[in-house]
Amino acid sequence: MLAGVVVLVGCGRDAAVDGGHDKPVPVTTQVIKSREWNDSLKALGTAKAHESVTLTAKVSDIIEGVHFESGQRVVAGQPLVTLKEDAQQAALAQAEATFNEADQLYKRQQELADQQLIARSAIDAQRALRNAAQGRVRQMRSDISDRTIRAPFSGVLGIRQVSPGALTTPTTVIATLDDIESMYVDFQVPEVDLASLQVGDKVVGSTSAWPALKFEGQVETIDARIDAQTRAVTVRAVFANADHKLRPGMLIDVELYQPSRQALVVPEIAVVQVGRESHVYRVKADDTVEQVPVELGVRRDGDVEVREGLASGDRIVVDGVGKLRSGLKIDDGASADAKPGAAVPAARAAAQ
Incomplete structure (x- = not known):
C-alpha cells in the first residue's frame, strides 16, 4: 500500500513539472x-566667433585716451583708443596752408592763361604743385585718423590690455573683439562619409559648460580639400548664439544629422x-x-x-x-x- 502512494506522489510531481514547461x-x-x-555622425569641434580680431594700433605713439571697458559691447566704428596727435595736427595745418596758397596761385594763373598772358607750361607746373600739396593734406588727415582705433565691427570686447599714457606699438595688444551673435564650429568628418554630407544638414552641439543644453545649427560649408594626413574633410556649422552661451575656443560635442529616410x-x-x-x-x-x-x-x-x-x-x-x-x-x-x-x-x- 505504501509503495502505491509513493508511485502516485512521483507521478504528480512529473505532471507539475511538465505543466510548468507548457506555461x-x-x-x-x-x-x-x-x-x-536620421543617420548621424559624431565629432569634436572648436567654437569660433563669426568675426574675430585682435585690436592693435597702426603706428607707435603715446595713448591719450581709452574709451571702453573690459567685456563691453561696441558697435562698428565706435572709437576705442586715441593716441596723441599734436604733431600731426600741426603738420596738417601747415599742409593745408601750403595747399591753399598753391590753389590760389593756380586759379590766378588760370585767369592769365585764359587771357593768353602766360605760357601754358607755367600753369601746368602750378597745377602739379597744387595737386602735390593736396595729396600732402590727405596724407596728414589719414595719419591723424590712424591715431584713433575704432571697432571694425559690432561685437564684445575682451579684457583691456592698455592704459592712458602707455606707449603702444603695432605689436601691442589693446583688446580682442568678437562678434558672437552667431558662432562657427569646425569639425572633421571621415572621407568615407563625404558623399552623405550636404550644406544645410542639421547639427546639434553640446558642451561641458552647459551639459543640459543642446545647441542647434546647420552645416554652412564643406571644405574643398581632404586632409592628406587624416583623410578627413573639415565641415563648418553655424549656430545662433543670441544668449552668448557659446564662446570662442569652446570644445563642442557635435552630432551631425543627415536627411531623413524611412x-x-x-x-x-x-x-x-x-x-x-x-x-x-x-x-x-x-x-x-x-x-x-x-x-x-x-x-x-x-x-x-x-x-x-x-x-x-x-x-x-x-x-x-x-x-x-x-x-x-x-x-x-x-x-x-x-x-x-x-x-x-x-x-x-x-x-x-
Whole structure:
C-alpha cells in the first residue's frame, strides 16, 4: 500500500513539472513599422566667433585716451583708443596752408592763361604743385585718423590690455573683439562619409559648460580639400548664439544629422547581442517565438535601426527576451504599442 502512494506522489510531481514547461512566458511585444530616421555622425569641434580680431594700433605713439571697458559691447566704428596727435595736427595745418596758397596761385594763373598772358607750361607746373600739396593734406588727415582705433565691427570686447599714457606699438595688444551673435564650429568628418554630407544638414552641439543644453545649427560649408594626413574633410556649422552661451575656443560635442529616410527602428532592449551577432525574438501566429538574426544600423536615444532581418508589420518581443528561446510560447499581457508607458513594467512584474 505504501509503495502505491509513493508511485502516485512521483507521478504528480512529473505532471507539475511538465505543466510548468507548457506555461506561457510573460513578455511585452511590439509591432514594428517604418518611420522617419536620421543617420548621424559624431565629432569634436572648436567654437569660433563669426568675426574675430585682435585690436592693435597702426603706428607707435603715446595713448591719450581709452574709451571702453573690459567685456563691453561696441558697435562698428565706435572709437576705442586715441593716441596723441599734436604733431600731426600741426603738420596738417601747415599742409593745408601750403595747399591753399598753391590753389590760389593756380586759379590766378588760370585767369592769365585764359587771357593768353602766360605760357601754358607755367600753369601746368602750378597745377602739379597744387595737386602735390593736396595729396600732402590727405596724407596728414589719414595719419591723424590712424591715431584713433575704432571697432571694425559690432561685437564684445575682451579684457583691456592698455592704459592712458602707455606707449603702444603695432605689436601691442589693446583688446580682442568678437562678434558672437552667431558662432562657427569646425569639425572633421571621415572621407568615407563625404558623399552623405550636404550644406544645410542639421547639427546639434553640446558642451561641458552647459551639459543640459543642446545647441542647434546647420552645416554652412564643406571644405574643398581632404586632409592628406587624416583623410578627413573639415565641415563648418553655424549656430545662433543670441544668449552668448557659446564662446570662442569652446570644445563642442557635435552630432551631425543627415536627411531623413524611412527605416525600421526597434528598442535596444529587444536586441540580444551574442558576440558579434545580434538577434531578436519574432512572434509567430501561434504565439510562439523564433530567433531572427538582424543587421543593425545607427543607435540613438534607446532605439536602434534594423537594416536586415525584419519587415514592417513583424511582431517582436521587446521586454523579457532574457527568458526566451526559440519555440517557447509567450503571454503578451500588455502590448508596447497599446501602453508604451506601462507595458514594460507590467511584463517585468509578471516575470518576477
